[in-house]
Amino acid sequence: MTSPLTCDVVVVGAGMVGAACAYYAARAGLDVTLVDRGPVAGGTTGAGEGNLLVSDKEPGPELELALLSGRLWAELVERRPGFGHAVEYEAKGGLVVAETPEALTALTDLAARQSAAGVEVSPAAADQLRELEPHLAPGLAGAVRYPQDAQVMPALAAAHLVRASGARPATGASVTAVLRTPDGSVRGVRTDRGDIHAPAVVNAAGTWGGEVARLAGVRLPVLPRRGFVLVTEPLPRMIWHKVYAADYVADVASDSAALATSPVVEGTAAGPVLIGASRERVGFDRTFSLPVVRELAAGATRLFPFLVGVHAVRAYVGFRPYLPDHLPAIGPDARVPGLFHACGHEGAGIGLATGTGYLIAQVLAGRDPDLDLTPFRPERFSGHFPDRSQDGLPGALPDRPAHRGADRREDQETP
Numbered sequence: 111m112t113s114p115l116t117c118d119v120v121v122v123g124a125g126m127v128g129a130a131c132a133y134y135a136a137r138a139g140l141d142v143t144l145v146d147r148g149p150v151a152g153g154t155t156g157a158g159e160g161n162l163l164v165s166d167k168e169p170g171p172e173l174e175l176a177l178l179s180g181r182l183w184a185e186l187v188e189r190r191p192g193f194g195h196a197v198e199y200e201a202k203g204g205l206v207v208a209e210t211p212e213a214l215t216a217l218t219d220l221a222a223r224q225s226a227a228g229v230e231v232s233p234a235a236a237d238q239l240r241e242l243e244p245h246l247a248p249g250l251a252g253a254v255r256y257p258q259d260a261q262v263m264p265a266l267a268a269a270h271l272v273r274a275s276g277a278r279p280a281t282g283a284s285v286t287a288v289l290r291t292p293d294g295s296v297r298g299v300r301t302d303r304g305d306i307h308a309p310a311v312v313n314a315a316g317t318w319g320g321e322v323a324r325l326a327g328v329r330l331p332v333l334p335r336r337g338f339v340l341v342t343e344p345l346p347r348m349i350w351h352k353v354y355a356a357d358y359v360a361d362v363a364s365d366s367a368a369l370a371t372s373p374v375v376e377g378t379a380a381g382p383v384l385i386g387a388s389r390e391r392v393g394f395d396r397t398f399s400l401p402v403v404r405e406l407a408a409g410a411t412r413l414f415p416f417l418v419g420v421h422a423v424r425a426y427v428g429f430r431p432y433l434p435d436h437l438p439a440i441g442p443d444a445r446v447p448g449l450f451h452a453c454g455h456e457g458a459g460i461g462l463a464t465g466t467g468y469l470i471a472q473v474l475a476g477r478d479p480d481l482d483l484t485p486f487r488p489e490r491f492s493g494h495f496p497d498r499s500q501d502g503l504p505g506a507l508p509d510r511p512a513h514r515g516a517d518r519r520e521d522q523e524t525p
Contacts, residue, residue, distance in 0.1 A: 168224075203260075232256075
């Protein structure tokens, strides 16, 4: 073992959420170490589409988090010169289309409730759709446009936030234990490359967040929800919004473990068109599924017939970190002092990362968070595992400031 490294907070997980936690914690004046067994964005983030969405969320705590996160993404782009270009940020808006009159009624009802909650919505009749998306299929019943929806290239976004944070990276290091003091409080993590001592540990391990929680002796029932993305050859820009069918919202909210697909199509700044979306709970099975990919292609061509003549160049698979009530776990864990969670965002982690990181940093710095974290409390999932993290550990850390720089709060107000 190497000599222990000491800092204010250890963030476990170098995906998009972990990167945002590291960034905002560092902005709050904390000394941060970012740990991941792989590279930055090597897990779910690297297999994402980069959606920053409000359109797919029912009014409630997740939508409030999405609205906060959207503002923070926009501020990052505005206040960090070159950031938007570097991460391929596009404030292109979303277009949710209804294929039947019944689907349109349900969609406009949802949009009215979202509008009352602060979402910008713009209904579009069937005869207006070609003005918004000239290559859409004819015969659709109507749509709702969501100007606040945006997109980034997720791996680039995570990498740039990590760099901007100034956090100490410890990639290629697997966490094997969460270290605890005799009174049960967190005092860091053990990795296969040495111990890292800190009075706070943030579990931002995404789909593996349940495993990190288990190392701390608590239960967090994060499950992997597999999804495929189909990628086309580079094209001239022919799709201007993120376009998806209204039944996508129901698929996101579903508790079913069975396969569900709904067409989601969007162009990118680099040229390829990204096609989704599928959801199924099959554990961590990465087996390529031709039937699923065929369903994705069929749904995409139903919305955009021109795609029939376009080549698909690859498909990739990722695992969304799913929690049973469809809300992420965000904030301190009352069962283990010093343990914080920032995981379980399912397919919304890229979009919700900024708000999550900002709120975590506020709590770490001793401030009241801008949103009520009660709905996201990690201990809402009951149960404990035996704690073996103390076996053979050296003595507790000497006393030191728990959150160095916590009073330097001027940077906490903005990205």
